[in-house]
């Protein structure tokens with residue numbers, strides 16, 4: 019096993035052409051959540067070529083691979099997500115690796131995550147652990163959920179992909195920092211609870227609102243109550259947002275509708291704020307009912323829990339990065355946010371840590387995550403690969 023971080027980094031740098039080839043192949047052939055058949059085939063083919071044992075079809079299209087020393091010790095898992103997004107690529111450069119599938123694109127960098135995890139497996143195949151072992155989790159469907167409200171991380175964790183391991187580590191690329199910079203958010207994931215609210219009441223002719231419940235007026239009051247809920251119930255020092263994403267109802271100018279359907283999301287960075295907001299929703303329902311409307315509020319299946327980084331493991335990843343990139347490589351806390359990340363499901367099995375890897379393009383006008391002009395600086399991929407390898411080496415001791 020390589021134990022000198024600079025030695026590991028030097029080996030990882032020689033993998034750049036391969037890392038780039040894997041990433042570009044995945045980028046050209048993006049697949050949405052739980053449809054990662056070709057993606058999983060590419061991963062399986064490379065693992066097979068490296069002589070690494072694996073199981074496919076975990077959590078539908080996921081893969082779990084292991085390299086074990088055969089000696090006692092910890093087992094450290096590394097996780098990459100593999101799915102793309104329903105976005106039509108519009109990168110301004112003429113990159114020959116652009117998505118070849120209309121309406122689908124790797125706009126969150128999961129192509130790079132998958133490539134870096136294959137690269138790390140390649141390093142471990144050549145320089146295996148001398149005690150304990152390393153597990154590679156290639157996870158489907160991070161971005162969305164199936165009809166049951168289940169995402170890939172949830173299904174893989176439920177299938178035992180991380181059961182019995184001592185830690186699960188992951189990287190996520192960031193277009194905010196350049197290559198050579200890493201950053202982190204103390205929270206791996208905000209809580210995400212999606213809701214559906216249905217307002218009902220007698221509709222009728224717009225000239226006679228007094229003979230109806232006038233749901234459009236009720237809608238206004240309900241929206242007001244929804245947007246007042248966080249500031250009136252959550253400590254302003256705690257981050258939370260309750261936001262409506264869509265309102266459906268009504269068809270024409272002279273009919274008062276008899277139903278409105280609202281959908282949206284509650285996001286927080288603490289379980290306490292989440293619990294308070296969940297409890298306070300009754301106020302919204304009561305306001306609608308007080309003015310004569312029917313109101314049902316339903317939290318949809320597939321909620322994400324708040325998950326925090328394990329400080330010691332995150333510290334190990336940061337120490338790895340600093341050993342290779344210098345003490346000043348840790349960027350600011352500009353990743354703090356209310357983003358959801360289904361890596362949080364692995365926290366039920368083991369302590370987790372996620373580091374952001376700077377991949378901002380040095381030139382050109384490239385967009386944020388989930389935009390049609392998202393792209394990454396591939397020179398960051400050997401850095402990510404080396405950080406994953408070296409962090410495992412440190413944790414295995």
Ligand SMILES: [Zn+2]
Nearest residue numbers: 126161387388
């Ligand atoms: Zn994403």
Ligand SMILES: [Zn+2]
Nearest residue numbers: 126128160190
């Ligand atoms: Zn992502």
